[in-house]
Amino acid sequence: MKICMIEDCEKPVAGRGLCHMHYKRWARHGDPLTTKVRKVCQVEGCESPHLCKGYCEKHYRKMRKELAAQ
Ligand SMILES: [Zn+2]
Ligand SMILES: [Zn+2]
Known part of the structure; x- marks a missing residue:
């Protein structure tokens, strides 16, 4: 099973190497870590x-x- 490519995130991949949460962020903001920066x-x-x-x-x-x- 693959896990999310984001550091410190160990959730299973949902798409594009990202877990569901980070994939959603990527889809919404174009950057999976955008919300962290904000x-x-x-x-x-x-x-x-x-x-x-x-x-x-x-x-x-x-x-x-x-x-x-x-
Ligand atoms: Zn993740
Ligand atoms: Zn809260």
Whole structure:
């Protein structure tokens, strides 16, 4: 089984040497890493704009809630 050509991505290839997520980005932006350059949420599959600590607003709030609950 082939895996995605993007560094640190180990998902199976969906097309053009890219996994489904990166292939979608490539199809949409012409560059599979475009969203990283623009800074988006680090949660996989989430492409919301980056807010703080690598997360979008939604995931940042969620993370803080989880941390507070510990
Ligand atoms: Zn990938
Ligand atoms: Zn997010």
